[in-house]
Amino acid sequence: MGFISNYIRTVFTSIKSLLIGMKRTGYYFTHHSEIITQNYPENRDSLNLPERFRGEVVLLHDEKNEHRCTGCTACELACPNGTIKIVTKFDISPEGKKKKALDTFIYHLELCTMCNLCIEACPTDAIKMAQNFEHSVYDRSLLTKTLNKPGSKIMEGVE
Amino acid sequence: MISIEKITSSIHLKLSESFSPMIVTLVEMTIIGIFVLTLFAMLGLILVFMERKVSAYMQIRIGPNRVGYRGTAQTLADTIKLLVKEGLTPDGADKFLFNFAPFIVMIGAMLLMAPIPFARNVQIWDLNIGVLYITAVSSISVIGILMAGWSSNNKYSLLGAMRSGAQIVSYELSAGLAILSIVILTGSLKISDIIASQQNGWWIFKGHIPAMISFVIFIIAVTAETNRAPFDMAEAESELTAGFHTEYSGMKFALFFLAEYVNIFIVCAIGATLFLGGWMPLHFGSWQVFNHIMDFIPSSIWFMGKTFALIFLIMWFRWSFPRLRIDQLLNLEWKYLLPIGMLNLLLMTLVAIMGWYVK
Numbered sequence: 001m002g003f004i005s006n007y008i009r010t011v012f013t014s015i016k017s018l019l020i021g022m023k024r025t026g027y028y029f030t031h032h033s034e035i036i037t038q039n040y041p042e043n044r045d046s047l048n049l050p051e052r053f054r055g056e057v058v059l060l061h062d063e064k065n066e067h068r069c070t071g072c073t074a075c076e077l078a079c080p081n082g083t084i085k086i087v088t089k090f091d092i093s094p095e096g097k098k099k100k101a102l103d104t105f106i107y108h109l110e111l112c113t114m115c116n117l118c119i120e121a122c123p124t125d126a127i128k129m130a131q132n133f134e135h136s137v138y139d140r141s142l143l144t145k146t147l148n149k150p151g152s153k154i155m156e157g158v159e
Numbered sequence: 160m161i162s163i164e165k166i167t168s169s170i171h172l173k174l175s176e177s178f179s180p181m182i183v184t185l186v187e188m189t190i191i192g193i194f195v196l197t198l199f200a201m202l203g204l205i206l207v208f209m210e211r212k213v214s215a216y217m218q219i220r221i222g223p224n225r226v227g228y229r230g231t232a233q234t235l236a237d238t239i240k241l242l243v244k245e246g247l248t249p250d251g252a253d254k255f256l257f258n259f260a261p262f263i264v265m266i267g268a269m270l271l272m273a274p275i276p277f278a279r280n281v282q283i284w285d286l287n288i289g290v291l292y293i294t295a296v297s298s299i300s301v302i303g304i305l306m307a308g309w310s311s312n313n314k315y316s317l318l319g320a321m322r323s324g325a326q327i328v329s330y331e332l333s334a335g336l337a338i339l340s341i342v343i344l345t346g347s348l349k350i351s352d353i354i355a356s357q358q359n360g361w362w363i364f365k366g367h368i369p370a371m372i373s374f375v376i377f378i379i380a381v382t383a384e385t386n387r388a389p390f391d392m393a394e395a396e397s398e399l400t401a402g403f404h405t406e407y408s409g410m411k412f413a414l415f416f417l418a419e420y421v422n423i424f425i426v427c428a429i430g431a432t433l434f435l436g437g438w439m440p441l442h443f444g445s446w447q448v449f450n451h452i453m454d455f456i457p458s459s460i461w462f463m464g465k466t467f468a469l470i471f472l473i474m475w476f477r478w479s480f481p482r483l484r485i486d487q488l489l490n491l492e493w494k495y496l497l498p499i500g501m502l503n504l505l506l507m508t509l510v511a512i513m514g515w516y517v518k
Contacts, residue, residue: 011495018480025217025479037221 054114054129057084059105059147066155067148068126071102078121083111101154105147109135124158163459164280191283195272199421206420207234209467210474217478238413246409249312256310261407261414263303268421270296274350275428276437278459282351289350290342293429294335297384300422301327304386307415308403319402322392322485329492330383330390336500337377340369340507341433344516350432357436359444365517369507374434376500381426382473383488385419389480392488427469431462435469438462444517 028034038047061067071088089103119127127147137143170190174183208223208231215222223230248257274289276282286292301324308320342348344366345356356362363370383390394402404415431437438458442450483491510516 011499021479022475025475028219029213029216029475032216034219035216035221036219039221039224 049131053131053133054116055131055133056109056114056129056135057107057112057118057127057147058130059127060125061149061152062155065149065152067102067152068124068155068158069102069105069148070124070126070154070158071100072123074121074123075118075127078117080115080117081111081113083108083113084118102148107145107147108143109145110140110143126158162457163278167281195269195283198272199269199417202424203417203420204234204238206424206470207237207416209470210420210477213471213474214478217475241413242410244409246411247406249406251312252406253310253312256306257406258411260303260307260310261411261418263306264300264418265303265414267296267299267303268418268425270299271422271425275425276350276354276432277462278438278457281459285349285351288348290338290348290353290433294331294338297426298327298331300418303418304403307407311403311406313406315399315401315405316403319392319394319399319405323386323403325485326386326390326392326488327384329489330380330496333376333492333496333500334380334384336497336504337373337380338429338433340373340504341366343504343507343511344370350437353433354437354439357439357442359442360517361434361436361439361441363434366507367510367516369503369510370434370516372499372503373507374430376496376503377430377434378469378472379491379496381430382476383492385422385426385473387419387423387473388477389482390488391482392485423470423473424466427473428462428466430469431465435465436461437465 040047059067059069071086073086073088076084076086085106085108086102087104087106088100090098091101093099114129116129119129135143171183171187174186178186211233212222212230214220223233226232226236248254271293273284274282274286274292276285304323304327305320308316308318308323311317341353341362344362345353347353347356357365359365363374366373386392386394392402394404399405404412407415438461440450440453440456440458440461442453
């Protein structure tokens with residue numbers, strides 16, 4: 001008898017679980033507000049990108065044209081495919097001490113796979129992933145970018 | 160009121176006035192042939208679009224929405240694309256069988272159109288063994304699939320065809336048993352008799368629980384017979400590229416694709432005829448007023464409505480359920496559907512003999 005009751009139970013539990021699945025898809029079928037597809041070229045002005053979407057690496061600057069990059073090259077070391085190249089220089093502080101600082105932050109967008117490892121490696125949270133994804137240009141060399149703005153310097157107090 | 164019945168009979172009268180009966184038959188057969196071909200093309204376009212839209216909404220997407228008004232011309236554009244593509248025949252293939260197979264599948268689907276009642280008294284051929292004809296002819300398509308798979312000279316195609324053979328042959332048993340239970344209630348194999356017996360209510364309501372069980376078995380079995388997910392072992396995109404039609408391209412591929420959708424329409428039409436009363440409006444025993452209101456809706460709309468409701472159900476299955484492995488597929492048939500179907504048939508016979516169903 002154990003076999004028979006097991007058999008019947010299998011039939012009913014499987015029908016029940018199939019109905020649960022159908023209920024879910026039926027819910028999505030009737031609730032069109034749940035649709036996550038974006039009509040991209042039309043809704044370009046009102047794009048609703050997810051928070052974790054990764055478009056390109058940017059170096060954050062504040063209104064005084066200051067960034068937080070110390071030139072430690074942690075991001076360059078973390079990058080799996082040589083996308084980032086940091087050129088450093090030595091600043092002379094008012095006390096006459098030499099201090100390593102960022103000269104140029106070279107970012108090869110054409111090599112970047114948006115893996116987010118550089119952002120995780122950065123000890124001072126200087127870089128972050130931006131959401132801009134319209135990168136197409138006619139010349140490949142335009143994809144090699146210098147991320148630090150001209151004349152920018154390191155923020156006070158960031159070591 | 161204009162009805163398809165009146166149009167067909169007036170055409171028949173007009174032709175009979177000026178031609179001999181032989182020529183009238185020939186002309187009418189030609190008209191019906193053109194009608195069936197047009198219906199096939201329309202069904203292909205509509206069902207593919209419906210499938211894509213239904214799947215899109217069930218997966219929280221939008222689906223085709225660029226070509227034509229809200230994407231309605233998408234399938235037309237796809238058809239044109241397939242028409243202009245090259246129909247390639249592989250070097251190692253058996254040329255004759257390879258090129259013949261799509262037509263076998265298509266002819267099998269076309270033959271099944273004959274006993275389907277599209278509206279009141281509108282049926283291409285109301286033969287007295289309609290149900291037997293349907294079960295017999297629906298097995299032809301498996302020959303086409305086996306032919307396609309074997310002649311392609313491709314391991315994926317062969318595997319897909321073999322799976323398809325095992326699947327269709329086993330699931331035909333349950334579908335046949337489910338159909339038989341309605342034949343027992345009606346006592347006739349003629350499609351028009353089966354519909355006439357549902358004058359005071361559809362069999363799915365009148366036959367109580369056994370009828371509902373056979374309806375469920377029928378729907379599962381025909382989903383498997385049409386090779387659709389969750390029973391798409393014959394195509395199995397993930398493991399056999401495209402199964403039996405891996406080597407097909409262009410219009411020959413389109414014929415397989417079309418035959419799949421036409422087969423869905425046909426099995427759903429048969430299901431609607433047997434269990435949901437075909438073109439018969441929704442009637443309840445002695446509710447005179449309700450029955451009269453329902454009679455105002457044309458019979459062709461009833462038929463199409465029921466058929467498309469069943470098609471939607473089968474699409475719903477496809478986009479909700481996970482696929483079965485081949486052993487699970489055969490387990491489901493031989494361990495569950497067949498024994499339950501046999502017991503159900505016995506129960507149905509008891510119900511019919513004792514007269515427990517609603518007369």
